[in-house]
Amino acid sequence: MINSPYIRKPASVQSVMLQVLLALVPGIAAYVWFFGAGILVQLAIASAAALAGEAAMLAIRGKPKALFLTDLSAIVTAWLIALTFPPIVPWWLTVTGTLLAVVIVKQLYGGLGQNPFNPAMAAFCLMIVAYPALMSQWPAAGQLDFKTQLDLIFGGARQVDAITGATPLDALRTALRSAASADSELHGLRASQLMDGPAFGALGGKGGEWVALAYLLGGLWLIQRRIITWHIPAAFCGALFLTAGLLWSVRPDSFGSPLFHLASGGAMLGAFFILTDPVSGATTARGKLLFAAGAAVLTYVIRAFGAYPDGIAFATLLMNILVPIIDMKTQAPVFGHKKD
């Protein structure tokens, strides 16, 4: 028995997810261009692990496999994991992280649409706590050729410290801290001078800033396609810019510039692809603004004062916790009940 409406817009979860994946392609292309093709291997590993984990869980839960495996939601999670993890982490780390995300954070909570936390970010947090060293080693742009990357991903012997450094975010914070201490060789240098090194580009990290720009483009396309709304990206970028700008304007020698923060780390990926996950994010217009602004402030605090290279993942999870109350308290007035 089917009731009205008898017609439907040709929309599906699959097409939504597919468009999110497509919107990531420019960012991935820039990633490959600046940092090598290793990321493609990581994307493939994560996708395979995600599908395997999803299939196993669907079988255990007695859910239709074909329907849910083709909805592409697991692939989106997998890609976000691959893109937020360092590109040279060993394969088993990518696999473990992805399985954690899909099996525990998503499927054990009830599968598609039921997870209170962003699976990719939960995986990132678990992995960075469990493997802080491996999760903090980022190659600089153009530093490693594809073969070396493959060796690092699949090979046993690793001399990561010898060949890779920290993220520009981490590098700047470390440098700023040592600049603040009297016995350092960097003592007395300002942020702008510290950012003169080979790891830095015009705004953020060398190469990384272009990847961020490509994510921004993909994200704008998602807004234009009406897959996401402007609220979360705008509130996140705006709040991050303001928070960073406030501290930077007071003490420009001690803090990174607002543009540096926007162009670095996972800011753009977070603003357009991670925080906009509808399942774990806020849904009302005002709620989205609050949710994203809160995430931006937390991100900045973790970046500037915390122990981890980037704060997006922790900020996302913390704000995920608040989503139910944010949504409840920000319901828009309904037709005829608006304030005059």
Added chain:
Amino acid sequence: MLRKLFKFHGGVKPQTNKEQSTTAPIAPVPLPDRLVIPLHQSVGGPPRPQVQPGDRVFKGQRIGAADGNLSSAVHASTSGIVRDVVPAVMPHTSGLTTLSVVIEPDGEDRWGELDRINVRAATPDELRDYLRDAGVVGLGGAVFPSHLKLKPGKEGSLDTLVINGAECEPFITCDDMLMRERATDMLKGISAMRHMLQARDVLIGIEDNKPEALAAVQAAITASGEKGIEAIAIPTRYPAGGAKQLIRVLTGIEVPHGRRSTDFGVQCFNVGTAYSIHEALEHGRPLVSRLVTVAGNVNAPRNYEVLIGTPMDHVVRLAGAHPDTDRYIMGGPMMGVRMPAFDVPVVKATNCILVGSPALFPPPPPEMPCIRCGECAKACPADLAPFEMYWFSRARNFGKTQEYHLFDCIECGCCSFVCPSHIPLVDYFRFSKSEIWAREREKEAADTARERFEFKNLRQEREKQEKAEKLAAKAAATREKVAGETATPAAATAAKPSGDDAKRALIEAAMEKARQQKAQAAPKNVDVTSPDVQAEMAAIDARRRAAEPPTEPPPPAGQA
């Protein structure tokens, strides 16, 4: 002059599919062999049958009289012989039956003596009664008796009379064709309504995908020379033809759920209703036919002037249904209801017979879990959060659905239309509404039962008391008699007040006992219902008190 138009939130733009049925003019329908006219065709009480099997009726003869003021009369659509007055399947998904008059046409289609009214001389109340007896109801689909809506608000006049020619549902074009072909008569009906409502302005809203209709109405307005009437093109966006949405677009006023639009100085009528009012007032013709669009899975989609009671398949045959036809839908693809059979009668609510097939309206893809994407909230013209209500409906947490304004949902179908997970959201909301109504009925029944029980207790107590009084009086009389016989007259007078005292004490004791019993009786009665049902009843009570402003129920929102 460019009028400032307002926007309503949400809405969708389904393929309109209106061109197919507007190429040919409105066509008549040959008389069928049999007309089945349901007596209950409008909101309100079912009319009382006025004919018996074997009666000869003429066209326009009243066969069902309005039952009270919240009701509307029903008439014979053609002349002929009443064959039966029986329950027949009504045009509703449920397939339930309703008392109907079966008429065998005599082929003459002869009007009888028509009951005329002098529009100029009649008082507004007389006009309203006349329209009630002429069976004029809202033809946009809500079939609310028009005479009840033709009352100005408390001020005695109205700012704006909104005429609904939006016709936002795909496929339906009967209003479009009516405006193209009968704009002048429609306008006369509007003038009559304007007079009855003492309306200052008249705004006729027409979606901008009907330029011919708009031009025709504008030409008619110019020709009439009447001032303060304006036909306005509004953006094509479903459900712009919902009464509340149209009022919003044209005037900026949002009429909240549970309130009458006249409280805000606005009233809204469908264009077809305006035409029927003209027919009734000017020619004395009651509502015996209406325009019906036949569209969808047919060779030649077209509009027909159809007698009320004509079997649907008789009309569809003219348009030539394709062989793979598997259903008729009354109304459009967004809000229409599937018919239980092909031969159910056309009624006053039938604006369209949408002929369906599995190819035209394929079953939806498998339902997926909600991903909270918020598309439904973006599309909702009532500014609701359907995905939240869906969640609470699934959990049968009906209190929460009401907190999220379930009853502001107009069931327009926009949320289901856009949902990427293909969730039949509107079905969930219909389910929740009917569950809540069922619980309220249950509570009402329990309330009535308790009242009856209390009354019975009270009555029994009263009887007991009266009996006791009688006995006491008798005893006193006997004592008096005995005393009178034995004691002196002085002693008798002294004894009398003490007898009164005894009586009073008896009465008081009886009343006290009654009070105690009543106090015990009240909670005892709800024992029959389980504690959670009781809690639900209490919650319903509280919510109703909190949510409902103390007004009469408003007319439902019409949908054009």
